[in-house]
Amino acid sequence: MKRIVISEFMDAPAVEELRARFEVDYRPALVDDSAALATALPNADAWIVRNRTQVRGALLDAASKVRVVGRLGVGLDNIDVAACAARGIRVYPATGANAESVAEYVIAMALVLLRGAYLATAEVASGSWPRTALSGGREASGKTLGLVGFGSIGRITAGKARSLGLQVVAHDPQLGDDDPAWARHQVRPRSLDALLAGSDVVSLHVPLTPQTKGLLGRERLARMKRGAILVNTARGGVVDEAALAALLHDGHLGGAALDVFESEPLAAGSPLAGVPRLVLTPHIAGLTLESNARVSLMVAARVAEALST
Numbered sequence: 001m002k003r004i005v006i007s008e009f010m011d012a013p014a015v016e017e018l019r020a021r022f023e024v025d026y027r028p029a030l031v032d033d034s035a036a037l038a039t040a041l042p043n044a045d046a047w048i049v050r051n052r053t054q055v056r057g058a059l060l061d062a063a064s065k066v067r068v069v070g071r072l073g074v075g076l077d078n079i080d081v082a083a084c085a086a087r088g089i090r091v092y093p094a095t096g097a098n099a100e101s102v103a104e105y106v107i108a109m110a111l112v113l114l115r116g117a118y119l120a121t122a123e124v125a126s127g128s129w130p131r132t133a134l135s136g137g138r139e140a141s142g143k144t145l146g147l148v149g150f151g152s153i154g155r156i157t158a159g160k161a162r163s164l165g166l167q168v169v170a171h172d173p174q175l176g177d178d179d180p181a182w183a184r185h186q187v188r189p190r191s192l193d194a195l196l197a198g199s200d201v202v203s204l205h206v207p208l209t210p211q212t213k214g215l216l217g218r219e220r221l222a223r224m225k226r227g228a229i230l231v232n233t234a235r236g237g238v239v240d241e242a243a244l245a246a247l248l249h250d251g252h253l254g255g256a257a258l259d260v261f262e263s264e265p266l267a268a269g270s271p272l273a274g275v276p277r278l279v280l281t282p283h284i285a286g287l288t289l290e291s292n293a294r295v296s297l298m299v300a301a302r303v304a305e306a307l308s309t
Contacts, residue, residue: 014296056080098286113255141165146199208235218243236261
C-alpha cells in the first residue's frame with residue numbers, strides 16, 4: 001500500500017478519505033520536529049504540507065521515494081520546485097480553493113482601517129469615550145482600491161470591492177493592457193507607481209519571487225497616497241517591514257493589515273511591534289472552516305489521483 005506523510009494540519013474528512021485508500025502518517029506537529037519528519041519521509045510515496053514545512057535540502061533528500069507533493073494552499077516559496085521537477089516529483093497546490101477567504105479578509109481589513117473606529121474597543125471598555133477623535137473615519141464608497149497582482153484572488157476581490165462602491169485598478173505585468181480580463185472585471189490597468197500614487201487602499205496579490213522580493217521598499221511605500229491603507233496577504237518578503245512601520249509612525253500611511261511576514265512567527269524586537277493603526281494576523285487570511293475543507297479535499301483528490309496512475 002502506498003504511503004502518505006502529512007506534516008501539517010489537514011481537514012479531518014480529507015485525511016479519512018486518504019486513509020481509506022492509502023497508509024497515512026498524519027502528524028500535524030511534524031513540521032516542528034525535523035528529525036522525526038526526516039525519519040518518516042524515506043518510505044513515503046507522497047508528502048502533504050502547508051506553508052511552514054520546507055520541502056528542500058536535507059528533508060527533500062530524505063524523501064527519496066516521494067513522487068507527489070500536495071500543497072495545502074497556493075504559495076510555493078516553501079517548496080524547491082526546481083529540485084522537485086528534477087527528481088520527477090509533481091507538486092499540486094490548491095489553486096483557487098481559498099480565494100474567497102482571502103478576498104473577504106482584504107475587504108474586511110480595508111473597511112476596518114478606513115473607518116478606524118473598530119479598533120477602539122480597549123479605550124471604550126476602560127471608560128474612555130473617544131467619539132470626537134473617531135468621527136473622522138472614511139467610507140469605502142467612492143475610494144480607489146489598487147490590486148498589485150490580478151490573478152484569481154485579485155479578481156474575486158475586485159468584484160467584492162465594486163459591490164461596495166469602490167473603483168478598482170490593478171497592476172499585473174503578466175497581463176497586457178488589451179487583455180480581456182480587464183474589461184470582464186471592470187478593472188483598469190495601471191503602472192505600479194501610478195497605482196500606488198492614486199489608490200486609497202493597496203492590496204498585494206503576488207507570489208514571492210526574485211522579481212517581487214522587496215517590491216514595496218521605502219521609496220515605493222513613500223509614493224503611496226497620504227493616508228492610504230496597505231493590506232498584504234501575499235508574502236512578507238514583498239514589503240519592507242521597517243519602512244512600513246516608519247511610515248505608519250509618522251502618519252504618512254493611514255493604516256496597514258499584514259497577514260504575512262518576512263520571518264514567521266515574528267521575532268522579538270520586530271519593527272512592527274507597537275505600531276499604530278496596524279493589524280497583524282498569523283497567516284490566516286486564507287483559513288476559514290469552509291476554505292480548509294475545500295483546500296484539503298482538493299489536495300487529497302489530486303494526490304490520490306496521482307498515486308493511482
